[in-house]
Amino acid sequence: MPELPEVETVRAGLIPAMEGHVIEKADIRRPGLRFPFPERMPERLMGARVYRLRRRSKYILADLSTGETLLIHLGMSGRMLISGNIAGEFHHDHPAPAKHDHVVLDMSGGARVTFNDARRFGAMDLMATGAADTHWLLCDIGPEPLGNDFHEDYLVKHLTGRAIPIKAALLDQRLVAGLGNIYVCEVLFRAGIDPRRKAGRISAKRIASLVPIIRDVLREAIAAGGSSLRDFRRADGALGYFQHRFQVYGREGGACNTDGCAGFVARIPQSGRSTFFCPRCQR
């Protein structure tokens, strides 16, 4: 579900509720999600102050005063909901736990943060803060697309000679972090590249052109508060609005938006997932 822009939106929304505040109560309502929760999770969370909320790829990382870091992954359907006292506004009543509310954190500032995840593909874990980079879920993830380690030479070097379709390559978190099905489709549309093309058979110049396009798409989506499909919401309950800017994702059969292109958006399966593209102007 949430890709980098949505996770970044959630992180930003959680900051006023969590950063600088102490976890006063941790209600763990089931043994785990995609993976079992770590041993003694409530005890390890209770009394911990959240120093900082970070993001790495599609993961939210909360550095705690206990020397541990809480890792949160939203999977496909995970949501972080805030209720109660947010940023000095008093709304004392917390709603009763709803279906699929799996973890409930009561913060010292008066906010309640609820991890709701219908499909339970999400995850939570705790690790030593200093060892966060070596956590098994994080250690093989590639560079942040908005960071300095992701650049033209890097992408060209890692795609040279690869027989993998460019769509699958960009979806692989080991190459670059944070891209998912929506944004890969949108990026390849802007680049005019056919998602089925083998990465190694695309010119270095065109591969290089993907770097600024990836950055632009992600930055625009973050600025828009992410994309609200189905039930994705920002932590404050507002909807993101980048979905209104989709050129191809979810637009099967729609007219291509490229000037002068008379094509229509097609949907094809690629490695078990839907790819949306314009066969006429993506080559």
Add this chain to the structure above:
DNA sequence: ATGTGTTCCTGTCCGC
């Protein structure tokens, strides 16, 4: 190395 398919789950939507 690179497919592809399956799996983990629940919810929603669409056609009959």
Add this chain to the structure above:
DNA sequence: TGCGGACAGGAACACA
């Protein structure tokens, strides 16, 4: 209105 099937933002895994 019910029912079955397809499909959904992720990603690990087994296997050809």
